[in-house]
Amino acid sequence: MRTLLQRLDPRHGILLVLILHVVGLLALASPLASWVVPLTPVNLVLTAAAMAVFAKLDRRTVLFAFVVGALGYFVEVLGVWTGRVFGEYAYGDVLGFKLLNVPVLIGLNWSMLVFAIGVPLSRTALPVWTKVLAGSLAMVALDLLIEPVAIHLGFWSWEQTAVPVQNYVAWGVVSAVFFTLFFMLPLKRENPLARYVLMAQVIFFAGLNLVLGAG
Helix, strand or coil, rough: CCCHHHCCCCCHHHHHHHHHHHHHHHCCCCHHHHHHHHHHHHHHHHHHHHHHHHHHCHHHHHHHHHHHHHHHHHHHHHHHHHHCCCCCCEEECCCCCCEEEEHHHHHHHHHHHHHHHHHHHHCCCCCCCCCCHHHHHHHHHHHHHHHHHHHEEEEEECCCCCHHHHHHHHHHHHHHHHHHHHHCCCCCCCCCCHHHHHHHHHHHHHHHHHCCCCC
């Protein structure tokens, strides 16, 4: 008998990711928002799990994903405790269990976004340094969409009124390190869901910026 995973098709994963983000967008724009916000970690875990199920991974690529997640998490810990990386900020309780004042799922988010952006770029004929630059700029652009929504929904908060430029510079630098490793190491850079996860994230956060007036 074919196992459940063998029966699954990437189209199932793509449909799941799109449904999660579209339903989430509509729910957060409705009176149900207060009930839906606590489900944010579920959305993140299911999206990352869908990517993992359909990824072509080897031991080296799995290790890389864990390393990016761990480094991303500890950079956030350093940022929260010192204020010298991204600026002075603090996480709320929306993103789930926190260790050292940082949600553990933040590491998963870093790893997921590196693959969501990096895999489509890896299919281009651009030089490595151009891919690194494009990936880093894409991460910063996505953070520009995320910040107003995250603040509005209580994911995190900043000590000052406006998000500091330091945050975006740090996002770009940290992303550049991750993308340099991503494009230079011998990894399995194949995932049929990657571009759809990126597209879903852009639609989700751009849509919430519009409907919530989060900016």
